[in-house]
Amino acid sequence: MIEMTVEQHRDRVSWDQLITAVDDSKEAVVAEARKLVRQSRTSIDVVLAAGPSCGAESKRALHELLHAVPDTIRIRLLCTSTMIDEDFVRAQRAREQPAEVRVARVPPLQGLIVDGTVGLVSAESPTGRRASLIRVPDVIRTLNTLYEGIWRNAVPADGHIAFGDHSRAELARQILGALRAGVTDEVAARELTVSVRTYRRYVAEIMTLLGASSRFQAGVRAAELGLLGSIDTP
Numbered sequence: 001m002i003e004m005t006v007e008q009h010r011d012r013v014s015w016d017q018l019i020t021a022v023d024d025s026k027e028a029v030v031a032e033a034r035k036l037v038r039q040s041r042t043s044i045d046v047v048l049a050a051g052p053s054c055g056a057e058s059k060r061a062l063h064e065l066l067h068a069v070p071d072t073i074r075i076r077l078l079c080t081s082t083m084i085d086e087d088f089v090r091a092q093r094a095r096e097q098p099a100e101v102r103v104a105r106v107p108p109l110q111g112l113i114v115d116g117t118v119g120l121v122s123a124e125s126p127t128g129r130r131a132s133l134i135r136v137p138d139v140i141r142t143l144n145t146l147y148e149g150i151w152r153n154a155v156p157a158d159g160h161i162a163f164g165d166h167s168r169a170e171l172a173r174q175i176l177g178a179l180r181a182g183v184t185d186e187v188a189a190r191e192l193t194v195s196v197r198t199y200r201r202y203v204a205e206i207m208t209l210l211g212a213s214s215r216f217q218a219g220v221r222a223a224e225l226g227l228l229g230s231i232d233t234p
Helices: 002-016 026-039 056-067 086-092 137-153 166-181 185-191 196-209 215-224
Strands: 019-022 043-048 074-079 100-103 109-114 118-125 128-134
Touching: 019 026, 026 056, 026 109, 026 118, 026 128, 043 056, 043 137, 056 074, 074 137, 086 100, 109 137, 118 137, 128 137, 166 185, 166 196, 166 215, 185 196, 196 215
Parallel strands: 043 074, 074 100
Antiparallel strands: 019 128, 043 109, 109 118, 118 128
16 A cells, blocks of 8 residues: 555656655665654654565664664654564663554565654565655655554554563463464363463463453454464364
8 A cells, every 4th residue: 555655646746856766775775764863853653574675684774773863752663573673672661762662464664754744665566675755745644644553553562572481472372373263261271281260361461461452352463463373273
């Protein structure tokens, strides 16, 4: 949707340079992002989703950019479960105004919106990765609306990384599998060799970690985080 909106406006307003193509090299995209971050006055909203050309370099570049941002500027980072950086999340707790980090399922896309008025989007396309600097009000409003919608349903990063050690995380994955399959508490508890009371306590803990108020919502949140892709149902 984002790429389609950008394409619709690219030719129409290119004469006024409201949408400017950015050199596809990572160096050029980072340099443009650095300019925008330095110009920010109130807010920076970031999307960091994995793609064929996205990886550890993108995370390092982002963290370097955000490191010098004053605490007076609100920072929100929306990322996929494969792109979350736990060290970055922990480091933010020491800041007076920590960056908010949430996790959701997002298409392969990297971008940022500064002060709600200008955006930089780098997305995968059939011909490779394309980057655009966007200043068209209609497109920016669309980007802001999409971001807010995904942000509201995303899971806080602290909840995502708090399952615990390997054995506890494995148990959580199996319980999520049971919830997805609609297995009764009694059957699931028997298969996991725990009491029904213990099983229900585990379910309640998982719901809390996922910020869910119901089992159905916990399943939705788990799906958003990509936790259900490789789960074996008891």
